[in-house]
Amino acid sequence: MKQGIVRLVGLMMVWGFTVVGAQELVVQPIPGLPRDFIRGADVSMLAQIEEKGGIYYDAQGKPQDALVVLKDHGINWVRLRLWHTPRSPKAVVRDGKIIANKGDLPGGGNNDLARTIMLAQRAKKLGLKIFLDFHYSDFWADPKTQTKPFAWKDLGLNELTTEIYKYTLDVIKQMTAAGVTPDMVQIGNELNNGMLWPEGKIWKDDRDPQVGGMSAFIKLLKSASKAVRDADPSGKAKNIKIVIHLADGGNNALYRSIFDPIVKEKVDFDVIGLSYYCYWHGPLSDLQANLKDLANRYKKELLIAETAYGWTEEDGDSQGNVFKVYDDEQGGYVASVQGQATAVRDVMAAIASVPGGLGIFYWAPEWIPVEGAGWFVGEGNNWENQAMFDFKGRVLPSMQVFNRVYDTKPVQIVPVRAEPVKFRTAPATPVNLPSKIKVEFNDGALRLVDVEWDRHDWSKETSERVFLLTGRVKGASLPVQAEITVSKKINLITDASWESGKLGEWKLNGPSVACFVENNKANARTGSWTYKYWLDKPFKSDLSRTFKNIPNGTYVLSIWAMGGGGENSIKLYARDFGSGKTISVPIVNTGWRAWKQYTIPAIEVTNNQCTIGIYIDANANCWGNFDDVEFYLDTK
DSSP: OOTTTSEEOOEEEETTEEEEOOEEOOOOOOTTOOTTOEEEEEOTTHHHHHHTTOOOBOTTSOBOOHHHHHHHTTOOEEEEEEOSSOOOSSOEEETTEEEEOTTSOOOTTOOOHHHHHHHHHHHHHTTOEEEEEEOOSSSOOBTTBOBOOGGGTTOOHHHHHHHHHHHHHHHHHHHHHTTOOOSEEEESSOOTTBSSBTTTBSSOOSSOSSOOHHHHHHHHHHHHHHHHHHHOTTOOTTSSEEEEEESOTTOHHHHHHHHHHHHHTTOOOOEEEEEOOHHHHOOHHHHHHHHHHHHHHHOOEEEEEEEOOOSOSOOSSSSOOOOOOOBOSSEEEOSSHHHHHHHHHHHHHHHHTSTTEEEEEEEOTTOOOOTTOSSSTTOOOSOGGGSSBOTTSBBOGGGGHHHHTTOSSOOOOOEEEOOOEEEEEOTTOOOOOOSEEEEEETTSEEEEEEEEEOOOOGGGOOSOEEEEEEEEETTSOOEEEEEEEEOSOOOSOTTTTOTTSSOTTOEEESOTTTEEEEEOGGGOSSSSEEEEEEOSSOEEEEEEEEEESOOOEEEEEEEEEEEOOOOSEEEEEEEOSSSSOOEEEEOOOOEEEEEEEEEEEEEEEOSSEEEEEEEEEEOTTOEEEEEEEEEEEOOO
16 A cells, blocks of 8 residues: 555554554545445356355444445445346366366356345345446356357247347346345346347358348347336336446447447436446546436436446455556556546546436446356456455455545645666666646646756766656645656667557557557566467467667667467567568566566678567467567667
8 A cells, every 4th residue: 555645553463353443534525426326346256255155344344245245335226137047157177076067057146036126125125226237148148249048049030029028027026026026137147249139230241241230230239228118017118127238348439330320229227337447448538428418418317337347456365356456648646555446436426417417337346366256157246456455355445435425625636756767778868757746646646747946957877877867746745756868879769668648650560459568567577568469279470670870780679478388389589670670589478477577799890771570379268468679770
């Protein structure tokens, strides 16, 4: 936890372990926030975690029902996903032993109707409202996977249209009979490319060259929607709100491409649901712009159906995590308890600012690391550092955000820390210092601020050395520093770590779905970005960059690499430098974060140009990352 972000007030010792005590969380109130604003939580993993021995603790360090803890911290709704007949899509083998057969329970919550009703009954007893999430699948449904239930695998479009109506109607009637009629229902999960593939898929691809298209998707939506209306026990036409939910909450073009035809064809629904994870879906400004457009264009209510952020970069089990620290050109959030709270607060403020903004659902705040409660049978938890309980089940202070947004007194948001910015320059050569840098504030957010630098006589920097140049944030007392390296070795690659988030002047010959820049600090040697490769089938690629009008002489090329291994070949190479030959060095990856530097030490450029590159010949599911590439004239 970063100093200056959260003030530790006390620690308690309970049953032999340390419990995080009271902490002064910085939460800027959201003025005028309605009391019925949705502050929801998707708790679909809860039952499986409890079955496998997971225990939750309240702020006093006492064992407590997670739902009670959530309610005490301001949660007023729960979201529950529903799988048709949870089943593993394949057999699972570990260490030569079958631990699950195809068709067995898959893990990930095992969210059948009985379990969903049980969780809904527990929530309703606490006065929480119910949001039902139909996946229309036996396992996870998302933008990349919308697999039909096994029981429907041989059905065509017309049969699926009938079956989705019958199934949706029956589920809601069974929930009503159990005393837990859902207050809101989403008909499908993250429907960026339709549902019930291939019949309900909108756009064809290599996996499904023949699809039903938009008309088929709309037909299925209308059938599911009618079932919700017909099942409503109140007899009122719209007592149960109907949600249509997409991912990529900052992608306005996507939302228009889906909702324009849906609205034109008069699909009956009430709410547009969005998933928004800043580290996947981009800056908050993109979400805000999309929300504003959707509100004006469709006159529907709006809901953040999923959001989350990490409270640490640490891993609570051996699975590895999907979370990436969000840090773009404009700002971001620290991976801390405070940063998590502010990331959630900012999303709440965004949805509250638009007409019809209903609220948010935090995804899986209860998903702590417990053996046997992973995303898939035999796998671990890739989400635990985004939960709102720590790795031992103790509630985090960040959960206070759901109550603290109603505070009446604004808090002072001030800069508290600035990482040194780094520059490299030749002797006696001035550095073009930035007028703005990103600074960490006491609410855990990173923001651009204006800075002033001390004057410096660059003409006197004639020797190679590293020194710190100081400055300060304008209007504040916070000092800032620039780490300056004076060196004759000047890297010709200006974006050596891909921190721009772009390939830039590099040219990719190969599948862009397999080779791309990735923003994931856990997979980076320095900074947050790397050049990443992964695909679930074999591929070949060549990433190259050509330098022209460079001085002749001896050059050095190097790169850092790490990955899982198993490729047919990876090579760092240089060519077209005057000899007619290609020089290369093999790259062999040996594991995650097992970084190794590979160097071609003597490239004799005689024609004032050179092309460098990374060649990959990979088998299916091979993966790796490259970082910190250098190409410089050796002046020794």
